[in-house]
Amino acid sequence: MSRMTRDELFLGLASLTSRRSTCERAQVGAVLVRDNRIISVGYNGSPPGAAHCSELGCLQGSRGANCIRTIHAEVNAILHAPGNNAVRGSTMYSTLAPCLGCTKVLMAAGVNEVVFLQYYEDQDRITFLAENNHGQIRFRAYSPEEVTPEEFLHGLFSIQDCSTRVLDRRWGISS
Ligand SMILES: [Zn+2]
Numbered sequence: 001m002s003r004m005t006r007d008e009l010f011l012g013l014a015s016l017t018s019r020r021s022t023c024e025r026a027q028v029g030a031v032l033v034r035d036n037r038i039i040s041v042g043y044n045g046s047p048p049g050a051a052h053c054s055e056l057g058c059l060q061g062s063r064g065a066n067c068i069r070t071i072h073a074e075v076n077a078i079l080h081a082p083g084n085n086a087v088r089g090s091t092m093y094s095t096l097a098p099c100l101g102c103t104k105v106l107m108a109a110g111v112n113e114v115v116f117l118q119y120y121e122d123q124d125r126i127t128f129l130a131e132n133n134h135g136q137i138r139f140r141a142y143s144p145e146e147v148t149p150e151e152f153l154h155g156l157f158s159i160q161d162c163s164t165r166v167l168d169r170r171w172g173i174s175s
Pocket residue numbers: 022023024025026053057058059067068069070
């Protein structure tokens with residue numbers, strides 16, 4: 001039996017969480033971790049009580065293709081964490097590298113590191129910010145190749161067939 005790494009666990013959970021998104025343009029999931037414990041999760045969706053992209057379609061801003069209807073996954077994860085002290089020194093696992101706005105929120109909240117599966121479109125600006133923040137926040141791509149949440153989950157479950165393992169344990173079959 002191969003043991004799942006922490007990166008795989010938290011990025012797998014971020015990938016699952018992205019399935020709750022109500023935005024049609026992009027589905028993003030984020031998991032906030034401190035001392036190897038999950039303290040919060042978030043996905044991109046409309047503010048509570050507001051209509052969702054899945055009902056009305058995405059809402060494009062004046063500057064291009066980005067949907068402006070939703071609160072981003074990273075901000076929702078910060079909002080639903082149990083308080084500022086818990087967030088300080090944490091690591092954000094996300095299916096997508098944060099946008100510039102989220103990056104600034106993460107820095108203000110005291111998140112130390114962001115681990116992600118896919119690059120975001122304005123990565124150059126984020127890289128510039130990361131290199132000029134006096135070490136406040138680090139960015140790490142999980143792999144050199146971009147991986148979609150679907151590919152990531154497929155990889156996890158085809159390598160480690162959980163259902164088979166549970167059955168084997170139940171019937172006392174050792175592998
Ligand atoms: Zn949308």
